[in-house]
Amino acid sequence: MAEQAKDEAQFIIQRIYTKDVSFESPNSPAIFAQDWQPETNLQLNTNVTSLDDNNYEVELIITVTVKSADKTAFLVEVNQAGVFYIVGYEKDYKNQLLASYCPTSLFPYCREAIASLVSKGGFPELHLSPINFDALYAQRIEEQQAENTEEKKEA
DSSP: OHHHHHHSOEEEEEEEEEEEEEEEOTTTTGGGGSOOOEEEEEEEEEEEEEOSSSEEEEEEEEEEEEEETTEEEEEEEEEEEEEEEEESOOHHHHHHIIIIIHHHHHHHHHHHHHHHHHHHTTSOOOOOOOOOHHHHHHHHHHHHHHHHHHHHHHO
8 A cells, every 4th residue: 555655646735935026117207108008028938957767846937027118117027936845747747747837837827026026116007917837848749859859851
C-alpha cells in the first residue's frame, strides 16, 4: 500500500508569491492632459527552476508598456512565482504542467497586481484578457519539432 501511494502522481501548489513588481510613469503628470489614445504592448515570459527532484519554482513575468501619442504613459512589470511539487508524471506531461498549468495558476495573481498598479498610477483600468497557455505550449512544441526537422534536412 505504501508503494502505491509513493508512485501516485501528485501536483501540489506549495506557495504562490510576488517576486518582483515595478511601475513607472515617466511622463506624469503631463500625460494626463493629453488625449488618451493608448497603444498597448504586452510581453510574456516564463522561467522554470528545479529546486530539487520534485519541487519547481515557476515564474510568470508580464510586462505591459502603454504609450499615448508616442509617449510612454506607463510601464508595469510583475513577476509572479510559485513553488510546485510535482511527482509521478511522465517527462512530457510534467513539462506540460510546468509550461502550461503552472503559469495558468499564476496568471490571475499577475492580472490582479497589474490592474491594481495601473489604477493606483491614475490611469484607466487595465484588465488583461485570459491567456491560453496550453495553446502557447502546443505552438512552442510545434516550432521545436519544425526546427529539429529542418536541422536534420541540413545535416
